[in-house]
Amino acid sequence: MSEERKFICVSCPLGCGLTVTLDDAGEVVSVEGNTCARGASYARSEVKDPRRVFASTVRVKGGKLPVCPVRSKTPAPKGKLFDITRAVAALEVEAPVKIGQVLIHNVCGTDADIVASRDLEAV
């Protein structure tokens, strides 16, 4: 018996409706509804290892703003997102911060780094 999963592609603003068919072993048999290659690879990843880019802020000492925006440089496992929110909430960095600066390596044992997403000068 095969299984059909339907969801919206989040790879771009089009938001195509995807249908993925899986065989008994949980392997992807087909992807329908996508209009590009990104959609096909998103569909495969979404059923096997769903991931999202995480974006938040960290507290900053001595910066022109009290917080600095950060992101996971690459998509992180969806199931780990709440662990990541706590790790990021616990972090405080010192100004100045440079865009792209790695603030947490391999956050929560994932393969994703948390990096600053803007320059933030010291006061």
Add this chain to the structure above:
Amino acid sequence: MSERIDVLIIGAGPAGVAAGIGARREGAERVVVLERDWDLGGILQQCIHPGFGLRTFKEELTGPEYMHRFIQQAHEAGVEFRTNTMVFQIDRENNTVWTMNKERGIEALNPSAIVLTMGCRERPLGAIRIPGTRPAGIYTAGTAQRFVNMEGYMPGKRAVILGSGDIGLIMARRMIWEGASVEGVYEVMSWPGGLRRNIAQCLDDYGIPFHLKTTVTRIHGQDRLEGVTVAQVDDYMTPIAGTERYVECDTLLLAIGLIPENELSRMAGVDIHPVTGGPVVNDLLQTSNPAIFAAGNVVIVYDLVDNVSDEGLIAGANAAKFAAGKITSAMRIPVKGGENVRLYSPQFVTGEADSTIFMRVTHPVETACRVFAVTDDGTELYSQRLRYARPGEMNEVRIKADKVKASPNISNITIDIQPV
């Protein structure tokens, strides 16, 4: 005697920064961008989530990352920025721009051309009449976004979101990630205001209930918000008796639409379109005042920042051409919206260059349809098949300059979307 400026740009958000680049690349000598904030980037500074620039950079950037790239390009192009500078008046007689800055005091600038790039504002609570009290805890989604992402404050612990514009959807996820709960998103229309992918990745991922044809009918609480009454609405958006439900919350976020910010445009005497709320422009992005150009969300509220930047580049380049005496023409062939067109921009086509008309449908079309442009003499200028057309997603009508030039007797162009 004021200093010589070729192109003066008001607002250093995505449209203004791109306009600066466009003007310099077109050869304008002195290009100055004025910004009232201490920092450049406009609203994208607080849009820290990814989703920007896929078309321009072939990768999804956060708002600050997207602006970082454009600001670098602008510096390299020789664009001058003046921050902490407020424009408080534009004189319509001679296009004098009055600015205020702590160090420089009050100055009158007389540029050869102006680009308006002030962006838009959120519709506030006062724009919709909700009965009940007016306690603390009610914010526009963008205000809450600024609190959380730039100032380090959480607006509350238990939120209800009214309206399903993208900022509201993004803030729903943001509140969840910061440890708050989101009781639900309520949309008065029968379709979502924001992109489908934001419904998926911001609401569905976290099990946040999304209710269409439902609105907030009463606000409760004296000092602090304690809850809201929500009710379903009929096809005329009237609450249906008996469907009321009380939802406990301490925060109400409003994501009920954006309005182009045109106080200065009005002072400058440019014509404002009654439906878009932005300046009437031609495809050169020139307003009814030939020396004044406009681009981005000050003209019409776009879905994507990539479009805003593209329009900024065009407006800046044409302002530079005007400053050099290479453009005079104002408005030319009028564009009319067909039956299922709610709003569109530009409203005139010159045929001087290929151009794009951005439009939104009034009602969703969920079947195959086509978006097209046809002249009054029956010449088809554009036709493109679509799988659907939805009010929340802009459609584009691409007009080729040579097709316009080939029909010199056109007196108007109609754009529309119809099922096929």
